[in-house]
Amino acid sequence: MARIRISGIVNDSIVDGPGLRYTIFTQGCPHHCEGCHNPQTHTYKGGKKISLKKIKKDILSNPLLQGVTFSGGDPFVQAEKLIPVAKFIKEQGLELACYTGYVFEMLISGNIPYARELLSYIDVLIDGRFVLSQKSLDLKFKGSKNQRTIDVQASLKEGKVILMTDQRWT
Numbered sequence: 001m002a003r004i005r006i007s008g009i010v011n012d013s014i015v016d017g018p019g020l021r022y023t024i025f026t027q028g029c030p031h032h033c034e035g036c037h038n039p040q041t042h043t044y045k046g047g048k049k050i051s052l053k054k055i056k057k058d059i060l061s062n063p064l065l066q067g068v069t070f071s072g073g074d075p076f077v078q079a080e081k082l083i084p085v086a087k088f089i090k091e092q093g094l095e096l097a098c099y100t101g102y103v104f105e106m107l108i109s110g111n112i113p114y115a116r117e118l119l120s121y122i123d124v125l126i127d128g129r130f131v132l133s134q135k136s137l138d139l140k141f142k143g144s145k146n147q148r149t150i151d152v153q154a155s156l157k158e159g160k161v162i163l164m165t166d167q168r169w170t
């Protein structure tokens, strides 16, 4: 089983979505947004590798978790490797959220390998690059006003972006 390159894990995050969450910060990002808070995650060679087995063990050992969040870096750089992780998370009945610098339309275009398959397991997507000139501290779980909090399953069904209406997220 291919291992995932990560910059870190937070197993009790309260800032990457509602409730207590297990957050995986993947390593590698092609977007290079001005003002990025995690520049150490940009290189594809940094960080360390983690196995699905270790992630499963971590998640199963914390019954208080309400969800899991993929952050980065950009998780879609390793979309293929994250698919079995995402599948496991949904089998546990946990909410899966994901941050990405890509926009939803790009992810479903077929130009990002395995993006559509990974999306099929994701509940909530916060999409778009961080834009410094649109930065706001008033936004819930996101950094700049251009970013959208998307109901992925509704959007895939409708073939267009449907925003989250769940007040835990908005």
Ligand code: SF4
Residues within 6 Å of the ligand: 029, 030, 031, 032, 033, 036, 037, 038, 039, 041, 072, 073, 074, 100, 101, 129, 130
């Ligand atoms: S997409 Fe995220 S990790 Fe990548 S450069 Fe932009 S803010 Fe940083």
